[in-house]
Amino acid sequence: MSTDVVPGVVAVVLVSIATLVIGTWGLRISRTTSDFFVASRTVRPRLNASAIGGEYLSAASFLGVAGLLLTFGAEMLWYPIGWTAGYLVLLVLVAAPLRRSGAYTLPDFAEARLGSRGVRKLCSVLVVGIGWLYLLPQFQGAGVTLRSTIGAPTWAGSLVVAVVVLASVSPGGMRSITFVQAFQYWLKLTALLIPACVLLAVWMADGAADPAAAAPSSWSIPVASPGGGIGLYTTYSLIVATFLGTMGLPHVVVRFYTNPDGRAARRTTLAVLGLLGIFYVLPPVYAALGRIYAPSLVDGGSDVLVLELPSLMVGGAAGAALTGLVTAGAFAAFLSTSSGLTIAVAGVLSQDVTGRRWGSRRLGGVAAFRVAAAIAVVVPLLLSLPARDVAVARTVGLAFAVTASTFAPLLMLGIWWRGLTPAGAVAGLLVGGLGSGFAVAWTLAASPSDGWGSAMLGQPAAWSVPASFLTMVVVSRLTRTSVPAHAGRFMVRLHTPEAVELQR
Amino acid sequence: MSEQPAQRVRVTGPARRRADVVRRVGAREIDAETALGEVFMRSLLREQLFLALRVLLALGTTIGLLPLAFHLFPSLGDVRVGQMPLAWLLLGVLAYPWLVVLGWVYIRRAEDHERDFADLVGSVEDEP
Numbered sequence: 361m362s363t364d365v366v367p368g369v370v371a372v373v374l375v376s377i378a379t380l381v382i383g384t385w386g387l388r389i390s391r392t393t394s395d396f397f398v399a400s401r402t403v404r405p406r407l408n409a410s411a412i413g414g415e416y417l418s419a420a421s422f423l424g425v426a427g428l429l430l431t432f433g434a435e436m437l438w439y440p441i442g443w444t445a446g447y448l449v450l451l452v453l454v455a456a457p458l459r460r461s462g463a464y465t466l467p468d469f470a471e472a473r474l475g476s477r478g479v480r481k482l483c484s485v486l487v488v489g490i491g492w493l494y495l496l497p498q499f500q501g502a503g504v505t506l507r508s509t510i511g512a513p514t515w516a517g518s519l520v521v522a523v524v525v526l527a528s529v530s531p532g533g534m535r536s537i538t539f540v541q542a543f544q545y546w547l548k549l550t551a552l553l554i555p556a557c558v559l560l561a562v563w564m565a566d567g568a569a570d571p572a573a574a575a576p577s578s579w580s581i582p583v584a585s586p587g588g589g590i591g592l593y594t595t596y597s598l599i600v601a602t603f604l605g606t607m608g609l610p611h612v613v614v615r616f617y618t619n620p621d622g623r624a625a626r627r628t629t630l631a632v633l634g635l636l637g638i639f640y641v642l643p644p645v646y647a648a649l650g651r652i653y654a655p656s657l658v659d660g661g662s663d664v665l666v667l668e669l670p671s672l673m674v675g676g677a678a679g680a681a682l683t684g685l686v687t688a689g690a691f692a693a694f695l696s697t698s699s700g701l702t703i704a705v706a707g708v709l710s711q712d713v714t715g716r717r718w719g720s721r722r723l724g725g726v727a728a729f730r731v732a733a734a735i736a737v738v739v740p741l742l743l744s745l746p747a748r749d750v751a752v753a754r755t756v757g758l759a760f761a762v763t764a765s766t767f768a769p770l771l772m773l774g775i776w777w778r779g780l781t782p783a784g785a786v787a788g789l790l791v792g793g794l795g796s797g798f799a800v801a802w803t804l805a806a807s808p809s810d811g812w813g814s815a816m817l818g819q820p821a822a823w824s825v826p827a828s829f830l831t832m833v834v835v836s837r838l839t840r841t842s843v844p845a846h847a848g849r850f851m852v853r854l855h856t857p858e859a860v861e862l863q864r
Numbered sequence: 865m866s867e868q869p870a871q872r873v874r875v876t877g878p879a880r881r882r883a884d885v886v887r888r889v890g891a892r893e894i895d896a897e898t899a900l901g902e903v904f905m906r907s908l909l910r911e912q913l914f915l916a917l918r919v920l921l922a923l924g925t926t927i928g929l930l931p932l933a934f935h936l937f938p939s940l941g942d943v944r945v946g947q948m949p950l951a952w953l954l955l956g957v958l959a960y961p962w963l964v965v966l967g968w969v970y971i972r973r974a975e976d977h978e979r980d981f982a983d984l985v986g987s988v989e990d991e992p
Contacts, residue, residue, distance in 0.1 A: 437955035441927065448923060448963050452916035452970050572949055580949035581941040583931050595931040626974065630967045637960030644956040776913055852905055855912065857978035860985050 367684030368509030375547070375691045376524045382540045383528030403538055403618045409631030411538045412615050414692075415543030415700035416443070416632075417495075417639060419501035420550060420756040422693040425640075427662030429647030430654075431580030438595060439757070440640035440833045442602025444633060446690040450607040451629040456622035457775045457854035458613070465707050466613055466767060473843045476782035482789055484712045486737075487610045490759055491705035493800075494609075495740035497755040502694040503661075503744070508664045509687050515745055521691075522741045529706070530730045537699050538618065544696040545635065551689025552642045555670050555682040559649055561675050570647040574655065590815045593822060598757070601821035605760030608767025611700035614707060621858050633642055649673070666690070698737075705736035728803045765792030765824040769832050775807060775854055777833075778847050784836030792828025796820045908981045914975060919970045927959055 403411070421443065428436040463469040467489055471480040501516040506517030528540055563569070572580055578587070584594035606612060619625040643666075650657060650665050653673050657665050667690065670682035709732035714723060723731060766789050773780045773788075799820035816823060836843075844850075934940050934951065943950040 380974070433949040434949070434955060437952070438931075441955055441959050444960060445923065445927065445963055448967050448970075449920065451967050453920045456974070569948060577941060580951050581934050581938065582951045582955055583934050587935075592931060592935050599928065599931075623975070626971050630964070630971055631987075633960075633964050633967045637964060640960065644952060648952075776909070847901075847983055855905065855909055857982055859978070859982040 362804040365510040366844065367680045368506075369689045371684040371688035372506070372510075372691050373522070375688045375800045376520070378526050378543065379524055379540055379692075379695055382434070382543055383536045383858075385539070396758050400561050403620075405624050405627040405631055406620070407538065407542055408615065408619060408628045409635055410542035410545045412541075412612065412628065412632045413635040413639070414541035414543070414696045415611055415615065416636070416755065417545065417693060418550055418697035419505075419690065421497055421507070421639070421643070422552070422690050423501065423663050423666050424648070424756070426643040427657075427665045429644055430646040430650040430665050431658055431662045432585065434576060434582040435578075435595065436586045436593075437582055437644065438598050439602065440643065442599055442760075443606065444640060445603050446606025447629055447633050447636065449603050449627060450612075454607045454618060454623045454771050454775060455629045457621050458616050458771065459625035460622045460854050460856070460858075461751065461850075462853075463615055464614075465711065466608075466610060467702070467708060467712065467793045469774070470770060470785065473844075473850055474782045474785055475573075475846065476785075479782050479785050479789075481712070482786055483767075483770075486762075486789065486793060487708045488705055489797075490608075490766075491610050491701045491736065491761055492740045493762065494611075494756060494759045495701050495705075495737075496744050498694050498698045499702070499741055500745035502691070504569070505604070505667065505687065505690050505694070508667055509683070518741060518744050521694045521698055522737050524695055525556075525702055526733060526737050528695075529699055529702050529733050537703060540699065541696045544692040548689045548696075549635075549639055551685045551692070552639070552646075552666070555601045555686055556642050556645045558678075558682060559669065559673050560645065561834070563649055563652070567805065569652050573652040574651050577650075583638040586810065590810075590812060593812075594815050594819045597819035597822035599821070600759065600825055601761040601764045604768040604821070604825060605762075605764035607771055608763030609760075610704035610708070613695070613767075614704045615700070616863060623858060634711065702733055702736045706732040709735055755804070758803065761819070761821045761824065762793065762796045762819050765828045768825065769828045773832055773836075778823060778851055779840060779843055780832065780847075781836045781839045781842045782844070783839040783842060784832045784834075787835040788828045788832030792824050795824040795827060799824070875919060878919065895984050904981070908977065915970065915973050915977065919966055922966060923963075926962065 363553035423439065425436065425440050428439065458469065461469050461472060463472050467480045467483040470483045471477065499521060500514075502517035502521040503514035503516070506512040506520070507514050521550040529537060578585060581587070582595070584591045584598070616625050616628075619628055646666050646669055650662075650669055654665060654669055657668070666686055667683065670686060672683060673679075706729055710725070710728040714732045714735070715725065716722070769788055769792060770785055774785070799817040802817050930951075940950055945953050
């Protein structure tokens, strides 16, 4: 083993051990099924906001954004803005009512609101599908990171993440993972902040060269290439996908049920906005410095910019220490997002698949959860092994388009419009899900080309979201006799402040 | 049923109810889904929805108009503030505090609405 892999190995081992220790510690205070799924709904806003931040800032945020900014410039700033603004949309439209609905998962919400098993099943399938689509790039990113920092084969990184996630999720469930993820947010922030400060100091000492001077003029224009009508369409479509997609992410939604009440859910969301804002100021720093110090990464391999920039700018032991720090942050990013997704997918699987009666046997709540967690991790792990490299932020962006076209309309209409019917919800979910799903499959399979057709499939949200909304509304109006009898009652529960004591 | 008295066990749980909850006539009107309760709920729902839409409008007319602005006036790409290109300053730094401000304003207003609603529901009792 050569000496330059030491910081990477030390970082990965330390992060894994810290995750397992905190996860095991959670075992001591995690007792009931409710602890497993929603941490018994007693997580305070500040801790919960750190946990949401830790869970949400995936490999796409930690590595992908800086790389995309380096290559494409200001147009990619829409990714971090959209991922943050999504929480503002979630705050004003969904946060408090979703918490007051009192359901565990998205399928629970759909069933409680619409009183239909069919809608529930469709939502379960969508949650599992979206969860796996989102887990896949996390595992792949872990493989790329370990290959870049310690020269391990690609499958090794994926396997390490999968094993650590399973080992930390299975014993303590949601209660313990809350502490793990809160810890990982602060780890990720530190791992990006300290090297950024050092690198900025080095840049100042070098005479503070102008990053934009080395870049084409499109680097300073926040409209997607190639500009013109298509560029404008692509930019706004990305904005729609990220602004609306956040509220439908299964691992984010499940976190809202861990708040004590609707008021705390709002405060948590505001704190998340602040934490994400602090974090997302940093990737552009790496991108700008990369233009000066790492020009060779611009045209290929920009995903490793954050990992390699410290050693390119600072030599010796200090450079190695900084490399270890960013590697630790990247690894924490894979672990925390994968854990959150695993919890969300396992929560749905354990209610609808492993927790059901199979023949004469029926697993208890906690055992069913553990089996479901294993399934939730192993399937995307197996899928990630043969899959070819896809840019991490790209796959994650596609997952946002799918949630924006399915769960966002369901949540928004379900919370604010009494007239939604089960048939309308199913039709809208199918139109949005199949439309955006087809676009995702086509984009991942086909080679990119220019023109409107490619732009509309590559960034489907601008047409698939309105299509889904319109279908839900029109079909609901056509089937208005089947508006659930309890809809009015349920709306009252969603919107009544806690200070007013109703019979629930 | 056994005749033997069971050993006493102290059962405690987290406090579920706040002391200052309003359990008044107004709340019963809503529970019973009367016309009056319906009016209460509809007005709260409309207020909260319009508040949400106003915040989203503020978001759309600031951050949301930036791509259009840079599309219509490409020369904005050359504008610098100090050493920073304008786009990087607006989208990379200033957008985040603005999002927090919007969220903070929303929470204040939404909680005001809910307090007014609780007062309204509570005040029904006082009427003759």
